[in-house]
Amino acid sequence: MKNYELLLREHNLKVTPQRIGILSVLGDMGHVSIEELFTIIRKDFYSISIATLYKNISFMMEVNLLKEVKVPNGKSKYEILKDEHSHMICKKCEKLEDVKVCLDSIVKNISEKSGYMFDDNSLVLSGICPTCQKGTV
Amino acid sequence: MKNYELLLREHNLKVTPQRIGILSVLGDMGHVSIEELFTIIRKDFYSISIATLYKNISFMMEVNLLKEVKVPNGKSKYEILKDEHSHMICKKCEKLEDVKVCLDSIVKNISEKSGYMFDDNSLVLSGICPTCQKGTV
DNA sequence: TCCTAAATAAGAATTTTTATTATTTATGCT
DNA sequence: AGCATAAATAATAAAAATTCTTATTTAGGA
Numbered sequence: 115m116k117n118y119e120l121l122l123r124e125h126n127l128k129v130t131p132q133r134i135g136i137l138s139v140l141g142d143m144g145h146v147s148i149e150e151l152f153t154i155i156r157k158d159f160y161s162i163s164i165a166t167l168y169k170n171i172s173f174m175m176e177v178n179l180l181k182e183v184k185v186p187n188g189k190s191k192y193e194i195l196k197d198e199h200s201h202m203i204c205k206k207c208e209k210l211e212d213v214k215v216c217l218d219s220i221v222k223n224i225s226e227k228s229g230y231m232f233d234d235n236s237l238v239l240s241g242i243c244p245t246c247q248k249g250t251v
Numbered sequence: 252m253k254n255y256e257l258l259l260r261e262h263n264l265k266v267t268p269q270r271i272g273i274l275s276v277l278g279d280m281g282h283v284s285i286e287e288l289f290t291i292i293r294k295d296f297y298s299i300s301i302a303t304l305y306k307n308i309s310f311m312m313e314v315n316l317l318k319e320v321k322v323p324n325g326k327s328k329y330e331i332l333k334d335e336h337s338h339m340i341c342k343k344c345e346k347l348e349d350v351k352v353c354l355d356s357i358v359k360n361i362s363e364k365s366g367y368m369f370d371d372n373s374l375v376l377s378g379i380c381p382t383c384q385k386g387t388v
Numbered sequence: 389t390c391c392t393a394a395a396t397a398a399g400a401a402t403t404t405t406t407a408t409t410a411t412t413t414a415t416g417c418t
Numbered sequence: 419a420g421c422a423t424a425a426a427t428a429a430t431a432a433a434a435a436t437t438c439t440t441a442t443t444t445a446g447g448a
Contacts (some may be wrong), residue, residue, distance in 0.1 A: 184321035229381035244366035
């Protein structure tokens with residue numbers, strides 16, 4: 115359980131129970147879509163407005179507290195910003211996981227070939243996770 | 252100018268003027284969002300329905316004729332399926348470009364570490380293109 | 389040329405996202 | 419601690435994006 119209050123203050127966002135709730139869900143689950151977030155957070159904040167979620171997610175992305183993960187064939191999910199990493203998605207169970215990958219040399223190479231200056235990247239690998247490989251389902 | 256009629260037949264889709272129109276736009280522009288496609292294609296098919304675009308894009312993805320590119324901070328774009336490649340997006344002019352990258356060793360490495368079996372990946376590098384680096388704008 | 393299943397256009401219906409506004413709340417200041 | 423004020427929230431409307439429905443048209447095979 116992290117100190118989300120501090121995290122908000124560090125990013126110059128006012129501390130509200132709703133915001134702490136949002137961050138708690140994200141912290142617990144790792145990656146959450148707006149839809150999922152709305153369902154889950156209503157257990158603690160029954161009358162929370164979906165607009166509050168959209169607005170706060172968008173605020174938190176602006177101040178680099180959250181990052182959007184565009185999931186192939188799925189809805190976007192959001193995660194608390196952490197060290198650079200990539201993602202793996204299982205096509206069967208739809209689980210999304212972080213994975214540490216060093217893309218430095220690849221990025222450097224493409225930058226030199228293309229002349230682009232890159233400051234961000236997103237890599238998502240799609241396949242079947244170990245668990246789903248076992249089941250015949 | 253490619254033979255889109257053949258391309259459709261090869262994927263067991265009926266050949267209609269609208270479908271050839273969609274593929275022509277995609278072939279010419281490389282990557283197009285639904286919105287852009289609708290604007291452009293109406294020059295040739297004034298009364299085309301947006302539902303026709305959605306439905307056909309979706310059909311063509313099902314039969315692996317098109318692929319969706321999820322653009323960071325932007326709307327999805329669609330491209331005619333071709334050899335595996337990655338993408339570069341310019342944050343200033345929003346241009347999206349293909350780039351050939353070999354991710355084999357990285358994918359293999361992650362697969363071994365994680366136990367996942369991967370059959371697809373999407374890498375998008377974000378930055379500033381050479382052209383936009385020049386202008387002070 | 390004709391038949392039939394599929395594709396299209398048009399528009400309705402849903403879903404997703406954003407905007408508006410009255411009320412409530414967090415936070416800095418006394 | 420209590421107040422003032424700017425910002426956040428809830429509720430709802432509005433807008434945008436996507437999907438569904440249905441009558442009509444069309445592609446492709448017989």
